[in-house]
Amino acid sequence: MSNDSTMLKDEQLSVESLTDPVWIRIRDLIYQVSGIYQAENKFYLLVSRCSRRMKAVGARTPREYLEFLTARPNRDAEMRNLLNEITIGETCLFRSMPQIDALRKVVIPSLAEAKKKFSFTKLRFWSAGCSTGEEPYTLAMILLEETQTRLKGWTFEVIATDLNDRSIAKAQEGIYNDYAVRNVPPEFMKKYFTPVGSEFRVNDSVRSFISFNRLNMLDDSKMLFMRGIDTIFCCNVLIYFDGKSKTRTVEHFYNALLPNGHFFLGHSESLYGISKKFRLVHFPGTTAYWKPSESTPKAGAP
Ligand SMILES: C[S@@+](CC[C@H](N)C(=O)[O-])C[C@H]1O[C@@H](n2cnc3c(N)ncnc32)[C@H](O)[C@@H]1O
Numbered sequence: 001m002s003n004d005s006t007m008l009k010d011e012q013l014s015v016e017s018l019t020d021p022v023w024i025r026i027r028d029l030i031y032q033v034s035g036i037y038q039a040e041n042k043f044y045l046l047v048s049r050c051s052r053r054m055k056a057v058g059a060r061t062p063r064e065y066l067e068f069l070t071a072r073p074n075r076d077a078e079m080r081n082l083l084n085e086i087t088i089g090e091t092c093l094f095r096s097m098p099q100i101d102a103l104r105k106v107v108i109p110s111l112a113e114a115k116k117k118f119s120f121t122k123l124r125f126w127s128a129g130c131s132t133g134e135e136p137y138t139l140a141m142i143l144l145e146e147t148q149t150r151l152k153g154w155t156f157e158v159i160a161t162d163l164n165d166r167s168i169a170k171a172q173e174g175i176y177n178d179y180a181v182r183n184v185p186p187e188f189m190k191k192y193f194t195p196v197g198s199e200f201r202v203n204d205s206v207r208s209f210i211s212f213n214r215l216n217m218l219d220d221s222k223m224l225f226m227r228g229i230d231t232i233f234c235c236n237v238l239i240y241f242d243g244k245s246k247t248r249t250v251e252h253f254y255n256a257l258l259p260n261g262h263f264f265l266g267h268s269e270s271l272y273g274i275s276k277k278f279r280l281v282h283f284p285g286t287t288a289y290w291k292p293s294e295s296t297p298k299a300g301a302p
Contacts, residue, residue, distance in 0.1 A: 018043050022062040026050060029069060034083055034163060035218040035245030049085040053078070080165060087164045088240070089131035093138050093176065094183040095235070098285030099264055100142060103231070106283060107262050108146050111230050112154065114260050123156040126229045126256065128217060129163075129237030133171025133210075134180060136160035137202050139233065140209045141192050159229075161215035171212050174202035218245060223252040230258055236266035243273065250275045259293035 027038050027046055038046045050065060057078065059065035068078050094100065111123060123143060127136040136158045143156040162168050177199050181189065193200040215222055217237070232253050238246050253263055254277050263278060264286075265271070271278060271289055278289035 018047060020062045022066050023047065023050075026062065026066055026069065029066075029079075030082070030086060031242070031245075033079055033218065034086070034216060035241040035249065036083075036086060037240070037242040037245070046086075050082065052085055053082050056081070084164050084166050087162075087167070089162075089164060089167050090236070091131040091134045092180050092183060093134040094185070094188075095135065095138070096267065096286065097183075098283065099233075099235075099288075100138070102283035102286055102288060103139075103142055104146065107231060107288070108143075108151070111260070111262075112151055115230075121151075121154045123154065123230050124228060125156065125158045126226065126232045127158060127160045128215075128232060128234040128253070130160040130167075130171060130212070131162055131164070132167045132180075133160060133174060133212065134176070135233055135235065136171070136210050136212075137174065137206060140206045141188055144192075144206060144209065156209060158210045159226075160210050160212045161217075163214065163216045165214055168212050168214050174207055175199050176202075217249045217252070220248075220252070223249075223256070226252065226256040228258060229256045229261060231262045231264070232257060233264045235264060236269070238265065238269055246274045254278070254291060257291045259291055261291045263289040263291070265289070 023043055023046060027043075030046075031037050050062070054060075054062075054065045057065070057068050059068055069075055069082065072078065108123070115121070115123075125136075125139050125143065127139060130136045140156075140158045143158070147154045147156060160171060162171070175196060181193070181200055184193070189200070192203050192206050194203055195201075215226075217223060217234075234249075234253065238249065241249065250271060254275065257263060262281070265288075267286065270287075271280075277291070279292055281288050281290045
């Protein structure tokens with residue numbers, strides 16, 4: 001365990017470190033591994049997040065910490081720990097009602113219609129960058145509702161992935177406080193949650209449809225395995241990436257989606273300048289991207 005004399009104080013860090021060129025190397029390393037880019041005017045955030053890890057490992061200077069990230073035997077584990085500090089997991093259940101309406105009114109019925117023709121009765125959704133699980137649980141509740149009513153006899157799975165180990169562990173617990181459930185409609189609260197003290201646990205009837213895994217979207221070798229998906233949600237993740245990492249990740253999403261599949265982004269995000277392969281679809285209050293099938297006439301064709 002580090003003693004106080006080997007630890008940097010926050011004030012020391014912020015003064016000396018913002019000007020230390022080693023931060024640029026640490027920033028570039030984070031970018032290389034995760035696609036997350038920290039602009040120089042946001043270095044104070046990088047410094048404050050790294051300082052927690054520096055204290056934990058007992059590194060006294062940014063250079064010493066860089067060594068922990070690059071030269072020590074457990075450097076991969078330390079990078080994971082640092083990424084747990086760097087990533088921002090802001091989310092909540094039922095975050096976007098316009099997206100949920102689009103799913104229920106258009107996306108799921110049209111998917112079911114298309115798949116029925118081939119006698120397929122299973123839907124596969126992917127929540128990429130799922131943070132602490134609120135998004136995949138929301139999707140699973142919606143799909144459960146649909147498969148118990150309009151899509152009787154159908155089944156589904158939700159694949160939920162994130163880079164942050166701690167978020168994935170919390171997602172697996174599926175226990176949320178008042179604030180996280182603030183948008184959940186009362187009928188869903190009653191049906192799919194059990195109070196645990198002052199919190200709420202998602203019932204097993206929902207949990208059993210979701211698989212949670214750590215997956216770095218910048219890891220090309222792992223992303224290649226993601227295939228046969230009907231609908232992808234990657235909301236409020238690409239905002240942290242630069243153009244190059246966005247393009248690389250979106251290409252993986254395109255390959256993972258089945259033809260006629262939909263791709264949802266956060267409300268402030270778009271594929272403008274990133275990919276021309278998808279078609280933009282408008283729904284009330286929201287948009288999504290749609291992967292055309294081979295037989296779809298090209299946009300602008302007569
Ligand atoms: C703001 S949260 C979004 C949560 C949820 N999708 C939503 O919109 O409510 C962003 C998530 O993206 C994850 N993330 C960032 N970079 C990632 C990467 N390279 N691979 C996988 N997940 C990543 C973060 O760990 C974080 O949990």
